[in-house]
Amino acid sequence: MQYLWAFIIGGGICLIGQLLFDVVKLTPAHTMSLLVVAGAVVDGIGWYEPLIKFAGAGATVPITSFGNSLVHGALTELQRDGWIGVITGIFEVTSAGISAAIIFSFLAALVVKPKG
Amino acid sequence: MPANEADRGKTISYKPLSMSAKEYKAFAKNREPARSVFRNCAIAFLVGGAICLIGQGVQDFFIAAFGMTERQAGNPTVAVMILISVILTCLGVYDKIAQWAGAGTAVPVTGFANSMCSAAIEHRSEGLVLGVGAQMFKLAGSVIVFGVVAAFVIGIIHWLLGIGGQ
Numbered sequence: 001m002q003y004l005w006a007f008i009i010g011g012g013i014c015l016i017g018q019l020l021f022d023v024v025k026l027t028p029a030h031t032m033s034l035l036v037v038a039g040a041v042v043d044g045i046g047w048y049e050p051l052i053k054f055a056g057a058g059a060t061v062p063i064t065s066f067g068n069s070l071v072h073g074a075l076t077e078l079q080r081d082g083w084i085g086v087i088t089g090i091f092e093v094t095s096a097g098i099s100a101a102i103i104f105s106f107l108a109a110l111v112v113k114p115k116g
Numbered sequence: 117m118p119a120n121e122a123d124r125g126k127t128i129s130y131k132p133l134s135m136s137a138k139e140y141k142a143f144a145k146n147r148e149p150a151r152s153v154f155r156n157c158a159i160a161f162l163v164g165g166a167i168c169l170i171g172q173g174v175q176d177f178f179i180a181a182f183g184m185t186e187r188q189a190g191n192p193t194v195a196v197m198i199l200i201s202v203i204l205t206c207l208g209v210y211d212k213i214a215q216w217a218g219a220g221t222a223v224p225v226t227g228f229a230n231s232m233c234s235a236a237i238e239h240r241s242e243g244l245v246l247g248v249g250a251q252m253f254k255l256a257g258s259v260i261v262f263g264v265v266a267a268f269v270i271g272i273i274h275w276l277l278g279i280g281g282q
Contacts, residue, residue, distance in 0.1 A: 006172040007165035010224070014164025015157050017219030022153045028222055029255055033262040035223060040263060044270035057171030060190050061197060061224045062164070063259065070267035078271055086271035090264055096191035097198065098260070101229045102252065104202040109236035109248045112206045 002056045009051070009058035032063055039067030048072075069093040156218050163213070163220030171197055171224075194225055201226035205233040231255040 013035070020031040039062075042048045048068040052059040059065060070090050077089025091098070174196050178189040204210040210230050214221040221227050235254045239247035253260065 003169060003172055006168045010168025010171075011161035011165025011220075014220045014223040015161040017164075017223040018157045018160035019153075021219055022156055029258045031219070032222070032228070032259045036259050036263040037266040040266035040270055044273070056186070057175050057193065058165075058168045060175075060193065061168045061171035061226075063223055063225060063228055066225065066228070066259065067263045067266060070263045071270050074267045074271035075274055078275055083275050086268060086275060090267050090271070093191075097194045097225060097228075100195040100198045101202075101232050101256070104199055105229065105233040105236040105252055106248060108202050108206050108233050109240045109252075112237050114237050114240065 005055040006058035009055035010061055011058075013058075013062040013064055035062070035064050036067040036070075039064030040071045041067075043068040043071040043075075066094060066097065069097070159216065160218050160220035160223075163217035164223055167197075167221070167224045167226055170200075197224070197226050198229040201229040202233045205230050206237070210234075228256055228259060 017031055017035060020026045020034065021028070026034065039048065042051075042064070048059065048065075048071075052065075052068075059068075070093075073089040073092030073094065074086050075089070077085030077092060079085070081088065171193055175186070175189045175193040178184050178192050179186065182189075184192075201210060204213075210221065210226070211234065214227070214230065221230070232252050232255075235256075236248045236252045239251035239254075241247060242251070
Protein backbone atom coordinates (compact mmCIF):
# COMPACT_ATOMS: atom_id res chain seq x y z
CA MET A 1 0.00 0.00 0.00
CA GLN A 2 2.84 2.35 0.85
CA TYR A 3 4.21 1.77 -2.66
CA LEU A 4 0.97 3.04 -4.16
CA TRP A 5 1.02 6.18 -2.01
CA ALA A 6 4.72 6.72 -2.67
CA PHE A 7 3.91 6.68 -6.39
CA ILE A 8 0.89 8.96 -6.12
CA ILE A 9 2.36 11.53 -3.72
CA GLY A 10 5.77 11.55 -5.40
CA GLY A 11 4.17 11.83 -8.81
CA GLY A 12 1.85 14.53 -7.51
CA ILE A 13 4.74 16.68 -6.29
CA CYS A 14 6.42 16.31 -9.70
CA LEU A 15 3.13 17.26 -11.32
CA ILE A 16 3.07 20.46 -9.29
CA GLY A 17 6.61 21.12 -10.49
CA GLN A 18 5.55 20.57 -14.10
CA LEU A 19 2.63 22.97 -13.66
CA LEU A 20 5.03 25.58 -12.31
CA PHE A 21 7.18 25.02 -15.43
CA ASP A 22 4.38 25.08 -17.99
CA VAL A 23 1.59 27.20 -16.58
CA VAL A 24 3.35 29.69 -14.31
CA LYS A 25 6.37 29.68 -16.69
CA LEU A 26 8.99 29.57 -13.96
CA THR A 27 12.55 28.56 -14.79
CA PRO A 28 13.72 25.21 -13.37
CA ALA A 29 15.87 27.02 -10.79
CA HIS A 30 12.90 29.10 -9.59
CA THR A 31 10.68 26.03 -9.47
CA MET A 32 13.17 24.01 -7.42
CA SER A 33 13.78 26.89 -5.01
CA LEU A 34 10.04 27.36 -4.58
CA LEU A 35 9.51 23.66 -3.89
CA VAL A 36 12.31 23.59 -1.34
CA VAL A 37 10.89 26.61 0.46
CA ALA A 38 7.43 25.00 0.29
CA GLY A 39 8.81 21.82 1.87
CA ALA A 40 10.45 23.91 4.59
CA VAL A 41 7.24 25.80 5.35
CA VAL A 42 5.15 22.63 5.40
CA ASP A 43 7.55 21.11 7.91
CA GLY A 44 7.54 24.35 9.86
CA ILE A 45 3.83 23.91 10.53
CA GLY A 46 4.40 20.24 11.26
CA TRP A 47 2.70 18.61 8.28
CA TYR A 48 5.66 17.06 6.51
CA GLU A 49 6.35 14.28 9.04
CA PRO A 50 2.80 12.88 8.76
CA LEU A 51 3.19 13.00 4.98
CA ILE A 52 6.41 10.95 5.21
CA LYS A 53 4.70 8.44 7.50
CA PHE A 54 1.92 8.15 4.99
CA ALA A 55 3.77 8.18 1.66
CA GLY A 56 7.31 7.06 2.55
CA ALA A 57 9.70 7.71 -0.31
CA GLY A 58 6.95 9.59 -2.13
CA ALA A 59 7.64 12.39 0.35
CA THR A 60 11.37 11.86 1.00
CA VAL A 61 12.63 11.55 -2.60
CA PRO A 62 11.23 14.81 -4.11
CA ILE A 63 13.30 17.94 -3.49
CA THR A 64 10.67 19.26 -1.06
CA SER A 65 12.08 16.83 1.50
CA PHE A 66 15.34 18.78 1.31
CA GLY A 67 13.56 21.80 2.77
CA ASN A 68 11.90 19.53 5.28
CA SER A 69 15.25 18.08 6.41
CA LEU A 70 16.82 21.53 6.74
CA VAL A 71 14.00 22.73 8.98
CA HIS A 72 13.92 19.46 10.85
CA GLY A 73 17.62 19.63 11.71
CA ALA A 74 17.25 23.24 12.82
CA LEU A 75 14.21 22.51 15.01
CA THR A 76 15.71 19.38 16.56
CA GLU A 77 18.85 21.23 17.65
CA LEU A 78 16.79 24.24 18.68
CA GLN A 79 14.98 22.01 21.11
CA ARG A 80 18.20 20.46 22.36
CA ASP A 81 20.69 23.34 22.42
CA GLY A 82 18.58 26.47 22.43
CA TRP A 83 18.69 29.28 19.86
CA ILE A 84 22.18 28.46 18.53
CA GLY A 85 20.71 25.19 17.29
CA VAL A 86 18.92 27.07 14.52
CA ILE A 87 22.33 27.76 12.97
CA THR A 88 24.17 24.58 13.88
CA GLY A 89 21.34 22.19 13.13
CA ILE A 90 20.37 23.21 9.62
CA PHE A 91 22.66 20.73 7.86
CA GLU A 92 22.29 18.06 10.54
CA VAL A 93 19.92 15.82 8.58
CA THR A 94 20.69 16.91 5.02
CA SER A 95 24.41 16.33 5.16
CA ALA A 96 24.11 12.81 3.72
CA GLY A 97 22.37 14.02 0.59
CA ILE A 98 24.60 17.02 -0.01
CA SER A 99 27.82 15.17 0.80
CA ALA A 100 26.86 12.27 -1.45
CA ALA A 101 25.97 14.60 -4.30
CA ILE A 102 29.25 16.55 -3.96
CA ILE A 103 31.45 13.46 -3.63
CA PHE A 104 29.88 11.45 -6.43
CA SER A 105 29.73 14.46 -8.74
CA PHE A 106 33.36 15.29 -8.10
CA LEU A 107 34.48 11.73 -8.75
CA ALA A 108 32.33 11.63 -11.87
CA ALA A 109 33.95 14.82 -13.16
CA LEU A 110 37.38 13.21 -12.70
CA VAL A 111 36.63 10.19 -14.84
CA VAL A 112 33.93 11.18 -17.31
CA LYS A 113 34.47 13.23 -20.45
CA PRO A 114 31.68 15.69 -21.27
CA LYS A 115 29.31 14.54 -23.97
CA GLY A 116 28.27 16.91 -26.77
CA MET B 117 -3.46 26.47 -29.95
CA PRO B 118 -3.68 23.35 -32.09
CA ALA B 119 -3.30 24.28 -35.75
CA ASN B 120 -5.71 23.11 -38.36
CA GLU B 121 -4.43 19.83 -39.78
CA ALA B 122 -5.03 20.89 -43.40
CA ASP B 123 -3.32 24.28 -42.97
CA ARG B 124 -0.26 22.63 -41.55
CA GLY B 125 0.25 20.49 -44.60
CA LYS B 126 -0.09 23.54 -46.88
CA THR B 127 2.56 25.56 -45.07
CA ILE B 128 5.07 22.79 -45.52
CA SER B 129 4.32 21.99 -49.11
CA TYR B 130 4.54 25.63 -50.25
CA LYS B 131 7.89 26.47 -48.73
CA PRO B 132 9.70 23.39 -47.58
CA LEU B 133 13.31 24.59 -47.83
CA SER B 134 13.62 28.35 -47.90
CA MET B 135 12.01 29.98 -44.91
CA SER B 136 12.70 33.42 -43.56
CA ALA B 137 13.20 33.77 -39.82
CA LYS B 138 9.71 35.19 -39.49
CA GLU B 139 8.13 32.34 -41.40
CA TYR B 140 10.10 29.85 -39.41
CA LYS B 141 8.84 31.38 -36.18
CA ALA B 142 5.24 31.02 -37.33
CA PHE B 143 5.99 27.52 -38.58
CA ALA B 144 7.58 26.51 -35.28
CA LYS B 145 4.80 28.04 -33.26
CA ASN B 146 2.30 25.90 -35.11
CA ARG B 147 4.11 22.81 -34.03
CA GLU B 148 5.01 23.74 -30.48
CA PRO B 149 1.71 22.95 -28.77
CA ALA B 150 2.13 19.31 -29.79
CA ARG B 151 3.39 18.79 -26.23
CA SER B 152 0.37 19.94 -24.31
CA VAL B 153 0.43 20.90 -20.65
CA PHE B 154 -1.73 17.91 -19.93
CA ARG B 155 0.65 15.48 -21.59
CA ASN B 156 3.66 17.04 -19.84
CA CYS B 157 1.91 16.74 -16.50
CA ALA B 158 0.96 13.13 -17.12
CA ILE B 159 4.55 12.23 -18.02
CA ALA B 160 5.93 14.18 -15.04
CA PHE B 161 3.49 12.39 -12.74
CA LEU B 162 4.33 8.93 -14.05
CA VAL B 163 8.11 9.38 -14.18
CA GLY B 164 8.26 11.19 -10.83
CA GLY B 165 6.06 8.55 -9.27
CA ALA B 166 8.24 5.79 -10.71
CA ILE B 167 11.39 7.39 -9.26
CA CYS B 168 9.74 7.59 -5.84
CA LEU B 169 8.67 3.98 -6.25
CA ILE B 170 12.32 3.01 -6.80
CA GLY B 171 13.22 5.08 -3.74
CA GLN B 172 10.62 3.22 -1.70
CA GLY B 173 12.12 -0.07 -2.90
CA VAL B 174 15.63 1.03 -1.88
CA GLN B 175 14.36 2.21 1.50
CA ASP B 176 12.56 -1.08 2.16
CA PHE B 177 15.73 -2.90 1.17
CA PHE B 178 17.71 -0.99 3.81
CA ILE B 179 15.01 -1.62 6.40
CA ALA B 180 14.89 -5.35 5.62
CA ALA B 181 18.61 -5.96 5.10
CA PHE B 182 20.12 -3.86 7.90
CA GLY B 183 17.25 -3.72 10.35
CA MET B 184 17.08 0.07 10.16
CA THR B 185 14.11 2.12 11.22
CA GLU B 186 12.31 4.10 8.56
CA ARG B 187 14.00 7.27 9.76
CA GLN B 188 17.50 5.75 9.69
CA ALA B 189 16.90 4.34 6.22
CA GLY B 190 16.13 7.80 4.83
CA ASN B 191 19.73 8.99 4.49
CA PRO B 192 21.21 5.89 2.80
CA THR B 193 18.19 5.83 0.48
CA VAL B 194 18.85 9.38 -0.66
CA ALA B 195 22.55 8.56 -1.09
CA VAL B 196 21.74 5.53 -3.25
CA MET B 197 19.27 7.53 -5.36
CA ILE B 198 21.98 10.18 -5.86
CA LEU B 199 24.54 7.53 -6.82
CA ILE B 200 22.14 6.04 -9.38
CA SER B 201 21.45 9.51 -10.76
CA VAL B 202 25.17 10.34 -11.03
CA ILE B 203 25.88 7.07 -12.85
CA LEU B 204 23.01 7.67 -15.27
CA THR B 205 24.21 11.23 -15.80
CA CYS B 206 27.72 9.99 -16.60
CA LEU B 207 26.28 7.59 -19.16
CA GLY B 208 24.30 10.47 -20.66
CA VAL B 209 21.04 8.64 -20.01
CA TYR B 210 19.59 10.92 -17.35
CA ASP B 211 19.60 14.02 -19.53
CA LYS B 212 17.86 12.11 -22.31
CA ILE B 213 15.09 11.04 -19.94
CA ALA B 214 14.99 14.54 -18.44
CA GLN B 215 14.36 16.18 -21.80
CA TRP B 216 11.28 14.08 -22.17
CA ALA B 217 10.08 13.88 -18.57
CA GLY B 218 10.51 17.52 -17.51
CA ALA B 219 9.69 18.00 -13.85
CA GLY B 220 9.29 14.23 -13.41
CA THR B 221 13.07 13.89 -13.32
CA ALA B 222 13.91 17.40 -12.11
CA VAL B 223 11.89 17.48 -8.90
CA PRO B 224 13.11 14.25 -7.25
CA VAL B 225 16.46 14.46 -5.44
CA THR B 226 17.96 12.65 -8.44
CA GLY B 227 17.43 15.83 -10.46
CA PHE B 228 19.36 17.81 -7.85
CA ALA B 229 22.26 15.36 -8.17
CA ASN B 230 21.97 15.44 -11.95
CA SER B 231 22.30 19.22 -12.04
CA MET B 232 25.42 19.09 -9.85
CA CYS B 233 27.00 16.19 -11.71
CA SER B 234 26.42 17.57 -15.18
CA ALA B 235 27.73 20.99 -14.15
CA ALA B 236 30.83 19.35 -12.68
CA ILE B 237 31.48 17.30 -15.82
CA GLU B 238 30.72 20.19 -18.14
CA HIS B 239 33.20 22.53 -16.47
CA ARG B 240 35.93 19.95 -15.92
CA SER B 241 37.96 21.47 -18.75
CA GLU B 242 38.25 24.74 -16.79
CA GLY B 243 40.19 22.96 -14.07
CA LEU B 244 39.43 21.21 -10.82
CA VAL B 245 39.16 24.33 -8.68
CA LEU B 246 37.73 26.98 -11.02
CA GLY B 247 35.73 24.49 -13.09
CA VAL B 248 34.51 21.55 -11.03
CA GLY B 249 34.73 23.19 -7.62
CA ALA B 250 33.32 26.58 -8.48
CA GLN B 251 30.67 25.59 -11.02
CA MET B 252 29.24 22.47 -9.40
CA PHE B 253 26.59 24.45 -7.55
CA LYS B 254 25.69 26.63 -10.51
CA LEU B 255 22.12 25.28 -10.50
CA ALA B 256 21.94 23.47 -7.17
CA GLY B 257 23.19 26.53 -5.31
CA SER B 258 19.89 28.39 -5.45
CA VAL B 259 18.11 25.38 -3.97
CA ILE B 260 20.55 25.22 -1.06
CA VAL B 261 20.54 28.97 -0.45
CA PHE B 262 16.77 29.31 -0.40
CA GLY B 263 16.34 26.10 1.58
CA VAL B 264 18.79 27.24 4.24
CA VAL B 265 17.37 30.76 4.47
CA ALA B 266 13.84 29.37 4.74
CA ALA B 267 14.92 26.88 7.40
CA PHE B 268 16.64 29.66 9.33
CA VAL B 269 13.60 31.92 9.23
CA ILE B 270 11.30 29.09 10.29
CA GLY B 271 13.71 28.10 13.06
CA ILE B 272 13.76 31.69 14.34
CA ILE B 273 9.95 31.88 14.23
CA HIS B 274 9.72 28.67 16.24
CA TRP B 275 12.25 30.03 18.71
CA LEU B 276 10.41 33.33 19.10
CA LEU B 277 7.07 31.59 19.52
CA GLY B 278 8.71 29.22 21.97
CA ILE B 279 7.41 26.15 20.18
CA GLY B 280 10.83 24.48 20.01
CA GLY B 281 11.00 21.44 17.81
CA GLN B 282 8.13 19.11 17.14
